[in-house]
Amino acid sequence: MVPADHLLNFYIDGHWVAPEAGGSQREIINPATGDVSGCLAFGTTADVNKAVQAAARAFNKYSAWPQSQRNELLQAICAEYQRRLAEMAEAITAEMGAPLETLSRQVQAPIGLWHFQTALAIARDFNFDRLQGTTRILREPVGVCALITPWNWPVNQIACKLAPALAVGCSVVLKPSQSAPYSAALMAEILHDAGVPAGVFNMVQGEGARLGEVLASHPQIDMVSLTGSNAAGASIAKAAADSAKRVSLELGGKSANIILPTADLEKAVTHGVTAMMGNTGQTCVAPSRMLVPQAQLAEVEDLAKRVCESLVVGDPRAPDTFIGPIANERQYLRVVAMIETGVTEGAHLVAGGTGKPAGCERGYFVKPTVFSRVHNQMTIAREEIFGPVLTILPYTSVDEAVDIANDSPYGLSGYVYGGTLEEAAVVARRLRTGMVHLNGANVDIAAPWGGYKQSGNGREWGEWGFDEFLETKAVLGAAGV
Numbered sequence: 001m002v003p004a005d006h007l008l009n010f011y012i013d014g015h016w017v018a019p020e021a022g023g024s025q026r027e028i029i030n031p032a033t034g035d036v037s038g039c040l041a042f043g044t045t046a047d048v049n050k051a052v053q054a055a056a057r058a059f060n061k062y063s064a065w066p067q068s069q070r071n072e073l074l075q076a077i078c079a080e081y082q083r084r085l086a087e088m089a090e091a092i093t094a095e096m097g098a099p100l101e102t103l104s105r106q107v108q109a110p111i112g113l114w115h116f117q118t119a120l121a122i123a124r125d126f127n128f129d130r131l132q133g134t135t136r137i138l139r140e141p142v143g144v145c146a147l148i149t150p151w152n153w154p155v156n157q158i159a160c161k162l163a164p165a166l167a168v169g170c171s172v173v174l175k176p177s178q179s180a181p182y183s184a185a186l187m188a189e190i191l192h193d194a195g196v197p198a199g200v201f202n203m204v205q206g207e208g209a210r211l212g213e214v215l216a217s218h219p220q221i222d223m224v225s226l227t228g229s230n231a232a233g234a235s236i237a238k239a240a241a242d243s244a245k246r247v248s249l250e251l252g253g254k255s256a257n258i259i260l261p262t263a264d265l266e267k268a269v270t271h272g273v274t275a276m277m278g279n280t281g282q283t284c285v286a287p288s289r290m291l292v293p294q295a296q297l298a299e300v301e302d303l304a305k306r307v308c309e310s311l312v313v314g315d316p317r318a319p320d321t322f323i324g325p326i327a328n329e330r331q332y333l334r335v336v337a338m339i340e341t342g343v344t345e346g347a348h349l350v351a352g353g354t355g356k357p358a359g360c361e362r363g364y365f366v367k368p369t370v371f372s373r374v375h376n377q378m379t380i381a382r383e384e385i386f387g388p389v390l391t392i393l394p395y396t397s398v399d400e401a402v403d404i405a406n407d408s409p410y411g412l413s414g415y416v417y418g419g420t421l422e423e424a425a426v427v428a429r430r431l432r433t434g435m436v437h438l439n440g441a442n443v444d445i446a447a448p449w450g451g452y453k454q455s456g457n458g459r460e461w462g463e464w465g466f467d468e469f470l471e472t473k474a475v476l477g478a479a480g481v
């Protein structure tokens with residue numbers, strides 16, 4: 001496990017250093033029990049300044065490394081990450097309650113490694129330098145980057161920014177979620193042991209509103225990349241505006257899952273409910289609005305109830321648990337309030353509801369909940385709940401289903417389940433979202449990740465992740481040189 005002093009210090013310029021004066025400390029809570037599991041230092045402006053200066057000093061040298069040298073470094077990071085994979089899974093379960101066996105070991109921990117492996121594969125072939133007529137087009141690292149990440153897929157979100165940033169030659173300051181400090185500290189240890197040069201990677205832990213503003217307005221930061229809530233995205237964009245720095249935002253979602261009249265209902269509903277409830281509903285692309293033909297509503301409700309009630313809720317360390325606790329108290333209170341809102345708005349409760357699941361009296365547990373006969377203006381259909389709460393909305397024609405799906409301030413992901421893939425693909429083209437999953441398709445680690453509308457403005461993952469961290473330079477009159 002991460003040593004206690006790595007949570008009370010920050011990783012700056014290749015060392016674990018004590019916080020500057022004026023910081024504070026907060027308890028780290030195990031969401032499965034409510035017990036204190038550790039203590040975390042919260043940094044100040046002075047800590048951020050120190051980290052930014054280290055990153056700025058390191059940038060010139062690191063960005064000038066030949067690509068082959070950076071690829072060797074990525075390879076070393078992959079090897080070190082692989083060696084500590086089991087520890088990473090334990091860290092994620094301890095900090096945010098993801099079920100250890102069914103989620104942390106299967107996806108939450110390895111997905112960070114997959115991003116580094118993908119970045120290495122892309123870096124080996126990426127075209128950083130090409131001639132267009134007599135002009136040479138160079139792709140160069142954008143500079144010193146601030147990475148601000150959430151707690152829900154903690155190491156995924158760190159790695160999907162960090163891997164391309166390091167691959168192309170940026171130096172970074174990471175401000176991870178204060179609700180997921182163990183995996184971030186372990187990531188810092190992995191990078192250190194893999195030989196990342198001093199100053200190329202730096203990490204300060206602490207409160208987002210305070211440190212985020214310092215990073216976003218800092219004159220030596222060239223780019224801020226945030227994954228988080230829309231409120232955090234708006235304040236980062238405002239703080240970054242005066243210095244015109246690049247801002248990449250990956251924000252919330254309220255993704256529609258259109259089940260077409262021709263779909264195999266049993267398969268479609270099973271996929272829809274399970275995908276919604278995975279990671280305890282705390283996934284930005286979760287299919288939280290299930291749109292179903294009015295004529296099949298009763299059958300869908302029966303199926304959804306059966307699937308929902310079959311999902312094992314409980315101790316994230318128990319081997320068969322599928323749904324663990326909500327990750328932290330703030331989020332728990334929000335999910336509880338949204339379930340109460342669904343009841344008071346008059347939605348039909350199909351499964352779950354208020355109160356804690358049996359046997360889960362301690363910790364931040366809620367019942368996986370399905371509301372039906374929801375209309376799209378209800379709060380539970382418009383706002384991101386970010387917990388295991390599914391809404392089912394009936395439609396009378398596919399055109400109406402598309403209209404309902406697109407009637408959202410968000411545009412992160414969409415899902416279409418049809419009798420044939422061809423039919424689903426036609427509907428996919430009509431959705432105003434950055435991703436669409438056909439007939440239960442899983443994520444693709446090399447595909448672009450990001451949203452339309454208020455779901456953000458960035459595209460991460462795969463080669464799109466490289467573009468995020470690159471500048472473009474035109475060298476004119478460069479034929480033959």
Ligand code: NAD
Pocket residue numbers: 148149150151152153157175176177178206207208209210211212213226227228229230231232233235236250251252253283284384386412450451455456
């Ligand atoms: P959050 O916005 O509270 O926190 C995210 C990060 O931003 C944390 O590090 C936090 O400390 C920091 N932060 C908070 N307020 C800030 C501010 N005013 N200025 C600067 N930084 C600030 O979000 P969360 O609760 O950690 O995560 C859940 C949210 O993240 C959901 O809305 C979810 O949809 C979104 N999310 C989006 C994606 C995506 O790829 N689009 C992926 C995962 C999560």
